[in-house]
Every structure is written in structure tokens, then in C-alpha cells.
Amino acid sequence: MTSAPARRARRHDPGRRDRLVDTTLDVIAEQGVTAATHRAIARAADVPLGSLTYHFASLAELLAAAFTRHVDAVAERFDERMRAAPDRTAALEALVEHLTGDLLGSQRDLVLAVELYVAAARDPALRAVTQDWMSRSRRSLERHLDPVTAREVDALVEGLVLHSALSTEPMTADQIRSALHRLAG
């Protein structure tokens, strides 16, 4: 029996561009943004190396597309939660759920957030993505909070996320809830 020949994706492959963006996010989440090289992504997506430079002019462009897609999804999900909340109290509780469920619950989203922070610290194009994210999340919060409070809550949330990412012990929902209520309650 020959060794497994690594089944190639079919030659005609519409939507490969989309799939490459998703695979890039997977690689970043699993191995970090510095490990997200052309070769690593090509291997993960099971496509030849040249396919990446065909679909994306540069690696930076591919990374930007990937982070943009991720931020769009997270921001939209969050705004839905805020729109659904009837009042301020419900909004804060929805925020707690957003944090414990989406961000801190799945390591994936947490890791992606931190990797984006990291990459954005040096790449102006990615910094635009993070600024878009911050302003969108602030706008979502402002559905139930005044602008000043929204900004403070946004910063606190950012810190909680980073804390959880770097700490050994994860933060509990109760701790998050109490901090939020003290700031915006």
C-alpha cells in the first residue's frame, strides 16, 4: 500500500478564494499570526503554493482579508445582541454572555482577538481593522449606554479579554458581571 497521496482539491474549485480566507483564520487561531505563512496556509487548505499569490497579491492582503472577515462576523453578532436587548440591564447581561460565550468560551475567538491586536500594533492596514471594530462595538454599546460610559466599558472589556488571554485562571461570568455593573450599573 502506498502512502496516502494527500488527496488534492479538485482542479476546478470555485470559491477557493473564500476558503483560503477561512483557512487563514484557522491557521492564525491554531498557530499564531507569525506562523501564518504562504506555505502553512497552502498546506492547511490543501492547495498548491502558487494558488495563494494568484488569489491575493500579497500575504499582507490575505491576512487583512481574513481579519476583516472575522471582525465583521463578531461585530455583527454583537450588534444583534444589543439590538435585541430591551433595556440597559438586559444589554449588560447580553454583554456578559457575549464575553463568556463567544469570546472567552471558545478559545478560538479569544486567540484571534489577541493575534489581531498584535498584528495591528505594527501594520497600519490592520490597525484600521481594529479601529473599525472598536468604533462598531462602541456604537453597539451606545444603543443603551451614554458615549462616555460606552467608551469606558469598551476599554474594560478589552482589558478583561487580554487578562483572560494571558492569565492561567479564566475569569468567571460573575466577576465580569460585577465589574460591569460597578462601572455602568
Place this chain on the structure above:
Amino acid sequence: MTSAPARRARRHDPGRRDRLVDTTLDVIAEQGVTAATHRAIARAADVPLGSLTYHFASLAELLAAAFTRHVDAVAERFDERMRAAPDRTAALEALVEHLTGDLLGSQRDLVLAVELYVAAARDPALRAVTQDWMSRSRRSLERHLDPVTAREVDALVEGLVLHSALSTEPMTADQIRSALHRLAG
């Protein structure tokens, strides 16, 4: 006239190991942790390439030594401020000064903090450094705040720092002070 021969450091060079650690911090602050290569650091310190692997078994070890030195300095400076504060109100004001003066005032410390976050997200050795920093700063805060509040303030501060690093508009002392007082006032 020949081109400048790049004056070499003298052959006998006691304390070079220390100087390499400082230079590493400079390179990280100016060009980011990903640009802190053996060659970049050697060039900045004006020493031959081989000198780095002689003094430090690996690049990771050098980076860890550099971040450790920096964290030690910042944490010690902060604890001094907290020790000097007579009461809770003074402590909060000292924290504002610490943030606006040391961290946000000089871009250098802010950049170093974010670069450390970034690097720590992937390197367990560096994560130990950040955890040490967090626990020390929390302990300093606990000189005037109860543990729960200290933890929340620490998280908020982390978020404010990150916000300032990634945002275009820096955060003002007044905004920081008002957020802190709302949380711990």
C-alpha cells in the same frame, strides 16, 4: 575619504551582556519584537553576530531577559508610587500619573507593553513574565484597594493601555481619572 568604518566597541568589553539586554529593549521599542533578530540587535549594539549566541543560548532567552528587566523596572516604579500614597484617593491619582506619565506619555513604555502582550500570547516563558507583572501590579494596588477592586482596576488599566496603543486619539488624564473613580472611587 573612506566610508565611516563603524567604530567597533573595544575588544575587552565587560558588561557587554548587560548592554545587549538594554539594546534589545531599544530595538523592540523602535521596530517591534518581530524585527528583534540577532542581526538587528548586533548591529544596534555594534557587536559581532557571534557575540549574541555566546552570551545567550538562544534568541528566546535574550528576549525573555530583556522583557524581564523592563517589567522589573516598571513594576518597581509603580510599587514605589503606591507605597508613597497616603490613602486611597492619593493612590488613584498616583495611578493616573503612572499611566499618563510613564506608560502613555512616553511612547516607548506603551510600545514595549503591547509588544510583550503580543509575544507572550505565544511564548509560555514570556507569559510567565506577564503573569508576574500582573500579580505584582495587583499587589501594589492592594495596598489601598480590596482584592476584587484591585483586579477590576488592573483589567481596566490594561484595556485603557491597549486602547491608547491602537487608537489614533490618545486618552486624556481626565478620561482616565473619571473611569477609575467610577470603578473604585
Place this chain on the structure above:
DNA sequence: GGCCGTTGTGTACGGTTGTTCCTATGAGCC
């Protein structure tokens, strides 16, 4: 059916990296 342009593929190139290794040097001790 035959052409053509879009899409897919594999290889090669120039550059940078961390690390190793051999040699040269000189400060401290006898």
C-alpha cells in the same frame, strides 16, 4: 468543434533567519 482568457500548478530565485564552529586575543594568575 475550436479558440481564448481565466484559473490552477510547480519550480526556482534571492534574501533573511537562528545557530554552529573555528580562530584570535588578551586579562589574570603562577
Place this chain on the structure above:
DNA sequence: GGCTCATAGGAACAACCGTACACAACGGCC
């Protein structure tokens, strides 16, 4: 003065990177 060994120095190596490019294949239009 002579020995010795920790330090200084520079070249070399293997691995990896992003990107370019020439060629193959196929769908859609005439």
C-alpha cells in the same frame, strides 16, 4: 615572563521565507 581560559570575532550552513514566472488545463463563447 609564560600559561590558560573565558571572551571576542567572523565566516559558513541549513532552513525557511515571499514572490515571480512559465506552463498546463479547462469553461464559456463564437
